[in-house]
Amino acid sequence: MQADESRGGRTTIVDVAEAAGVSRQTVSNALNRPHKVAPDTLERVLREVERLRFTPHASAQQLRRQRASAFGFEVNPSGHRRLGHILDEFLVELTVSAPAHASHLLAFAPDPDDVIAGYRQTLASGLVDGFVLADTRHADPRPQWLIEHGVPFVSFGRVWDRPELTRWVDVDGHAGVLGAVRHLAASGYRQIGWLGWPSGSPVGDDRRRGWADGLAELGVTGEAPTAESVQDLDEATGAAERLLDRLGPDAAIVCASDLLALGALRAVRNHGLEPGRDVGVVGFDDTDVAAAMQLTSVHQPVAEAARIAWDLLVDPETTSAPVLLEPTLTVRASSVRDSAGAGRSSVPEPP
Amino acid sequence: MQADESRGGRTTIVDVAEAAGVSRQTVSNALNRPHKVAPDTLERVLREVERLRFTPHASAQQLRRQRASAFGFEVNPSGHRRLGHILDEFLVELTVSAPAHASHLLAFAPDPDDVIAGYRQTLASGLVDGFVLADTRHADPRPQWLIEHGVPFVSFGRVWDRPELTRWVDVDGHAGVLGAVRHLAASGYRQIGWLGWPSGSPVGDDRRRGWADGLAELGVTGEAPTAESVQDLDEATGAAERLLDRLGPDAAIVCASDLLALGALRAVRNHGLEPGRDVGVVGFDDTDVAAAMQLTSVHQPVAEAARIAWDLLVDPETTSAPVLLEPTLTVRASSVRDSAGAGRSSVPEPP
DNA sequence: TTGCCGGTTTTGAACGATCAACTCGCTGGA
DNA sequence: TCCAGCGAGTTGATCGTTCAAAACCGGCAA
Incomplete structure (x- = not known):
């Protein structure tokens, strides 16, 4: 059929060049620096590119350009998997927006015993130009190492230990919780407690401050009831029960995560009360579990974070x-007081 | 320090060769075909590789070998996201086991309007040698196209339309549900109903057959109660309520998914009954939601599937x-009849 | 005529690795 | 004595692309 594929397997830039009657470099220019090519030549070349369905060989480009146009994203085996899948979702959204930046994403799983080695290895192989960090821990060794070696990176989540860095996107947990407090107050809940993680986690502390500032805004002074629990359902339930004992009627509980909020829901039930009608409950992350439980929750704009x-x-x-x-607040039955038709909520569910 | 990096940036095979006093090809052989290198030379070369922390440049290898040692995995934006994250988990586990096969994984998001184009493009760029398919739909165009073009692939999930294919791993839904039925029978539930998807979905039909065969094994004859619902919580709840009306005391419901099971839990509550003690409920996929709801569920061995x-x-x-x-069965409170410390480890109520 | 200019296109080299063919020294059978 | 055969190592060519520099070319001023 086409003399172009005479060489065999794939269609290369030379095939296109011959078909268009120009040199390989002109084809390359047509694709990468169109302004350097005469208009009619450009058109002719692009027509052949189209016709032959030419796609440049990525490895050859990477080798010559000394640039992979790819970035690494660390994934971790099921062990330290949390309730919810914000990070899975972030990975997906990163992948979706990758082509818009002429890049792609490489998932890799570093050895948990030496995370840095995984980063070094992946970088040295030339497969990536840099990294997208997520789930930045306290005393995270990765930003330090990356900076020292001049490796480009962004972080989803502030780099808490190094406030001078500016290369990050994050979701404003403080504002999210503050919004939740306002919503609860507007819905008629009279007392708003906090169920959070033990202090020391920067993310948790930030969210808690949102709650405290919300109360201040409402004119609440003095000690407001709080409880703490680690990210575990039974423990969260116990903590929430103790918190409930200290709350008056028409109270609500704002939680640092959907898992904690789930514990709060159970505690409310155990007290013979009904979530929403008797006690408002708000979670954080808007996970599947929140949707399934009709739990009002703070929703993170993950797709936008990925684009940024x-x-x-x-x-x-x-x-x-x-x-x-x-962030935005996804309102469901757990923070609506007049739950007409209890059990079947009137709140529309997201898909 | 080291004369090797005189050339500048990265450490190449030539640097190692000079340091070890051999030619570049010998270094290559030492790494790729150690048996072709004399033992003492081998040791000397490997020592230098280690010392200089040499990592071969992946693009150069890919270009020369005409092989990417990478495979594509399709991810989809949040739209058609289902309850549970089996596929996210599969992606993670694939990534974890990738290095064991000297490969890596490339996530890509094809245009939903022309999925095949995404596959063609990714393949033509030379970034991947083949693909891992998941979530094989009915009348899926992908296997057809891949076969026609001689592209290697495996599928997580049988390729239902083409039984002659053998390149897949799957989890035996039939056996999983059968095991659930046995478990329920052994736990003392006397009647076991089925809450499934409308027939026509191969996965759902397979699971349903597991239930039917389980009943047959127990000696149940005649019509057993079933109900159908699409993958939607409210609809599932309604279907489960109708199913409950037709079940006697000490009954249980086996469901085709955790979402359907969640509907069943709500229906049980709406009938003033308690899951586990009064009505057994079993879901499928062992998602976060199942764990949160204390829902017994069929668990897929995802990590093993990835390795295979x-x-x-x-x-x-x-x-x-x-x-x-x-698959295995993760037993939780929703299928345990003597819920001793009720309220604590028992099933939380949905709102 | 010559020289130079700017835009356009082509040619040689290189990116870093592996494949294929070759050299070298040695052994052993005819 | 000769040379085929073998193990160990080297050299040249190549994968497909882009960079850098050179070549081409019509036009226009000197």
């Missing part, structure tokens, strides 16, 4: 300021 | 038979 992460990574000049995204 | 997928993909000769994995 790419911007920061690929066009570092244009977007240099750190970005703090505003 | 790599085997089938990378060493096609050694493992040629299709593999059907046995």
Whole structure:
């Protein structure tokens, strides 16, 4: 059929060049620097590119350009998997927006005993130009190492230990919880307690401050009831029960996570009360579990975070300021007081 | 320090060769065909590889070998996201076992309007050698296209339309549900109903057959009560309520998914009954939601499936038979009749 | 005529690895 | 004595692309 594929397997830039009657470099220019090619030549070349369905060989480009146009994303085996799948979702959204930045994403799983080695290895193989960090821990060794070695990266989540860094996107947990408090107050709940993680976790502390500032805004002074629990359902249930004992009627509980909120729901039930009608409950992350339990929850704009992460990574000049995204509140039955038709909620569910 | 990096940036095979006093090809052989290198030379070369922390440049290898040692995995934006994250988990486990097969995984998100184009493009770029399919739909165009173009692939999930294919791993839904039926019978539930998807979905039909065969094994004859619902919580709840009306005391409901099971739990509550003690409920997939709701559920061995997928993909000769994995049952309160500390470890109520 | 200019296109080299063919020294059978 | 055969190691070519520099070319001023 086509003399072009005479060489065998794949269609290369040379096949296109011959078909269009130009040199390989002109084809390359047509694709990468169209302004350097005469208009009619350009059209002819692009027509052949189209016709032959030419796709440049990525490895050859990477080798010559000394750039992979790819970034690494660390995934972890099921062990330290939390309730909810915010990070899975973030990975998916990163992948979706990758082509818009002429890049792709490489998932990799470093050895838990030496995470840095995994990063070093992946980088040295030339498969990636940099990394997208997520789930930034306290005393996280990764930012330090990456900076020392001049490796580009962005982080989903502030780099708490190094406030001078600006290359991150995060969701404003403080604002999210503050919004939840306002919503509860507007819905008529009279007392609003906090069920959070033990202090020391930067994310948890930030969310808690949102709650405290919300109360201040409402004019509440003095000690407000709080309880603490680690990320475990039974423990959260117990903590929530103790919290309930200290709350008056028409109270609500704002929680640092959906798992804690689930514990709160159970505690409310155990007290013979009904979530929503008797006690408001709000969670954080808007996970599947929240949807299934009709739990009002703070929703993170993950897709937007992913897009911004790419911007920061690929066009570092244009977007240099750190970005703090505003979460939204997904309102469901657990924070609605007049639950007509209890058990079947009137709140529309997201898919 | 080291004369090796005189050339500048990265450490190449030539640097290692000079340091070890051999030619580049010998270094290559030492790494790829150690048996072709004399023992003492081998040791000397490997020592230098270690010392200089040499990592071969993946693009260069890929270009020369005409092989990417990478496989594509399709991810989809949040739209058609289902309850549970089996596929996210599968992706993670694939990534974890990738290095064991000297490969890696590339996530990509095809245009939903022309999925095949995404596959063609990804393949043509030379970034991958083949694909891992998951979530094989009915009348799925992908296997057809891949076969026609001689592209290697495995599938997580049988390729239902083409029974002659053998390149897949799957979890035996039939056996999983059968095991659930046995468990329920052994736990003392006297009547076991089925809450499934409308027939026509191969996965759902397979699971349903597991239930039917379980009943047959127990000696149940005649019509047993079933109900159908699409994957939607409210609809599932309604279907389960109708099913409950037709079940006697000490009954149990086996469901085709955790979402359906969640509907069943709500229906049980709406009838003033308690899951587990009064009505057994079993779901499928053992998602976060199941764990949170104390729902007994059929658990898929995802990590094992991922490992086998790599085997089938990378060493096609050694493992040629299709593999059907046995799921396990994660037993929780929703299928335990004597809920001793009721309220604590028992099933939380949905609102 | 010559020289130079700017836009356009082509040619040689290189990215870093592996494949294929070759060299070298040695052994052993005819 | 000769040379086929073998193990160990080397060298040249190559994968497909882009960079850098050179070549081409019509036009226009000197």
